[in-house]
Amino acid sequence: MNFYKQAADILDRLGKKEGSIKGLTLGNAEVTDKKRMYAVICETLKHNTTLSLVLQESKLLTLEKKLTRSLALLLLHDLLLMSRGIQASDAWPMKQAVMRHKARLKAEFVRAKIKVGAKKDGLVEGEDELLLPRYVRVNLLMKTPQQVIDAFIVDGWTFLPSPPSPPAPPPANSFHLDEHLDFMLVFPPKSDLHLHPLYVSGVLILQDKASCFPAAILAPPKNSYVVDGCAAPGNKTSQLAMGLGNTGKIIACDLDLRRLNILKRLTTKAGCTNITALNTSFLTLDTTEPDLSKVTHILLDPSCSGSGIINRLDHLVDAYAEEQEQATILETTTTGGAAERAAAEEKKKERLLSLGEFQVECVSKAMTFPNVRKISYSTCSIYAEENEHVVTTLLKKHWPTWKLTPRAKVLPTWHRRGYPSEVCDIPGLVSTDEDRAKIADCVVRAVPGGPDGDLMNGFFVACFERVSKSSLPGLTPVWKGASIGGRKRAHEDEEADEADGETTTTTTTDTAASAMASTTTESSSPAKKKKKNKKSKKKKKKSNANSSETSDVAGGEVEASEDDNDDEE
Numbered sequence: 084m085n086f087y088k089q090a091a092d093i094l095d096r097l098g099k100k101e102g103s104i105k106g107l108t109l110g111n112a113e114v115t116d117k118k119r120m121y122a123v124i125c126e127t128l129k130h131n132t133t134l135s136l137v138l139q140e141s142k143l144l145t146l147e148k149k150l151t152r153s154l155a156l157l158l159l160h161d162l163l164l165m166s167r168g169i170q171a172s173d174a175w176p177m178k179q180a181v182m183r184h185k186a187r188l189k190a191e192f193v194r195a196k197i198k199v200g201a202k203k204d205g206l207v208e209g210e211d212e213l214l215l216p217r218y219v220r221v222n223l224l225m226k227t228p229q230q231v232i233d234a235f236i237v238d239g240w241t242f243l244p245s246p247p248s249p250p251a252p253p254p255a256n257s258f259h260l261d262e263h264l265d266f267m268l269v270f271p272p273k274s275d276l277h278l279h280p281l282y283v284s285g286v287l288i289l290q291d292k293a294s295c296f297p298a299a300i301l302a303p304p305k306n307s308y309v310v311d312g313c314a315a316p317g318n319k320t321s322q323l324a325m326g327l328g329n330t331g332k333i334i335a336c337d338l339d340l341r342r343l344n345i346l347k348r349l350t351t352k353a354g355c356t357n358i359t360a361l362n363t364s365f366l367t368l369d370t371t372e373p374d375l376s377k378v379t380h381i382l383l384d385p386s387c388s389g390s391g392i393i394n395r396l397d398h399l400v401d402a403y404a405e406e407q408e409q410a411t412i413l414e415t416t417t418t419g420g421a422a423e424r425a426a427a428e429e430k431k432k433e434r435l436l437s438l439g440e441f442q443v444e445c446v447s448k449a450m451t452f453p454n455v456r457k458i459s460y461s462t463c464s465i466y467a468e469e470n471e472h473v474v475t476t477l478l479k480k481h482w483p484t485w486k487l488t489p490r491a492k493v494l495p496t497w498h499r500r501g502y503p504s505e506v507c508d509i510p511g512l513v514s515t516d517e518d519r520a521k522i523a524d525c526v527v528r529a530v531p532g533g534p535d536g537d538l539m540n541g542f543f544v545a546c547f548e549r550v551s552k553s554s555l556p557g558l559t560p561v562w563k564g565a566s567i568g569g570r571k572r573a574h575e576d577e578e579a580d581e582a583d584g585e586t587t588t589t590t591t592t593d594t595a596a597s598a599m600a601s602t603t604t605e606s607s608s609p610a611k612k613k614k615k616n617k618k619s620k621k622k623k624k625k626s627n628a629n630s631s632e633t634s635d636v637a638g639g640e641v642e643a644s645e646d647d648n649d650d651e652e
């Protein structure tokens with residue numbers, strides 16, 4: 084088959100989520116020049132924003148009916164971005180279909196680059212996954228950061244005593260210790276450590292910085308029983324095991340067996356010995372089972388839109404798939420205009436809302452574990468619908484039994500917090516700008532990319548803790564009396580935890596007291612419980628459907644173990 088036709092077929096299959104880039108190119112027996120195919124597919128996807136705009140503005144697909152969208156993108160890529168141009172015979176009708184419009188297409192390319200703010204080579208910031216530093220977690224179960232630093236110095240790397248200022252990836256052949264996570268080393272973008280003996284032996288774990296936040300914030304003390312509710316492929320699970328020093332027990336649960344098998348392989352390689360992997364839905368766990376009833380800490384990193392992921396090509400596939408879907412809508416309708424776009428926008432909104440409902444359900448389920456004290460909730464999404472809105476809904480449902488952990492214990496030195504404008508009102512609880520600002524200050528955000536972003540994936544983490552019974556009914560929201568930007572070391576011990584719970588809950592308000600009363604009455608009424616169970620069974624079905632719809636998301640967070648998963652393919 085003609086190279087471009089085969090490449091177009093692969094793009095179409097990627098758009099339909101029929102495989103991964105590597106699987107459909109490097110792992111495809113039908114492709115003869117696998118490396119070239121991989122490169123062409125990656126490059127076309129990376130330039131998709133600009134090339135799609137050229138396609139749209141030039142109306143090429145309307146003028147040349149024989150061209151498909153994917154084939155046109157590939158040919159445009161080579162025409163506009165490769166000095167050698169389209170590598171096909173001049174007699175090939177598809178090449179002719181593009182070359183007829185060469186001058187116009189070049190002019191549209193110049194305009195498109197300006198319009199989307201692309202660089203000279205047509206790349207839009209964030210579409211180049213190589214811009215971000217290579218973050219490496221040192222597996223403390225095996226070596227100390229100092230031992231690893233020494234090993235890299237011996238290898239000829241330069242150790243920088245502090246990160247570059249203003250923040251930027253380290254220059255070539257140098258690395259430094261991360262300023263927020265003391266087990267993390269930061270290397271230049273593109274650093275390939277796959278063959279490094281320390282990676283091969285499980286000492287180095289290639290994990291994005293933001294992806295390390297939830298376990299660092301949850302920080303269960305040694306010997307704890309912990310659940311990782313949506314665990315696969317398991318880098319956060321292995322980080323939890325590292326923090327526990329392999330003591331206690333981690334129950335790692337995931338619906339997807341293939342991903343759970345990756346978790347087993349990765350955590351074994353990382354030397355974790357306290358993990359039990361369960362291939363089941365977190366939502367259906369029986370919290371009265373002996374091990375589960377001992378659980379005090381839960382990490383929840385449920386399926387999300389994955390919209391914050393920028394350092395892998397998978398996010399480009401997601402964007403491409405979404406665009407293909409929209410393009411199909413436009414091409415198959417005669418109006419092809421605003422109405423369809425509005426419908427697509429509506430669909431996206433519905434998807435976010437449905438993800439948000441699933442996320443609320445997951446955290447609410449976590450709050451039913453009889454002995455759970457602390458829950459971290461995280462997404463790799465940039466959307467408030469999955470972040471601040473979810474947190475507000477949870478507070479509305481569960482406060483004052485549950486409160487947000489204050490900034491002092493949630494990466495206090497991390498500058499990027501939640502968006503106050505996205506914190507929703509809760510009658511009687513959150514109504515003023517000050518309330519909103521204080522809630523937002525409790526949670527952590529990471530803005531994807533750079534230089535205005537945080538040089539990592541987009542991320543969000545909130546931490547909830549159960550309000551200790553002894554402090555009731557003298558209750559006030561956690562943020563009352565707290566100062567914004569408080570400073571306290573994130574790695575707390577449980578005693579300090581409890582003490583903080585007490586000290587932040589000393590003033591009574593009528594609203595607070597009544598909110599507490601209604602929560603406790605509801606959960607203790609058996610009749611209501613029965614009704615609730617029925618309702619949640621119905622919901623469970625819905626959320627399981629949800630999670631299978633979000634294979635993009637599942638793929639999204641594979642980022643946590645990107646390279647390990649690549650090995651898998």
Ligand SMILES: C[S@@+](CC[C@H](N)C(=O)[O-])C[C@H]1O[C@@H](n2cnc3c(N)ncnc32)[C@H](O)[C@@H]1O
Nearest residue numbers: 313314316317318337338339364365384630640
């Ligand atoms: C964002 S990923 C988790 C990434 C993981 N925490 C890590 O750091 O490697 C979300 C995971 O949730 C799983 N999932 C979705 N719905 C679930 C459910 N009801 N119960 C358990 N796992 C679920 C998906 O299969 C997917 O692996």
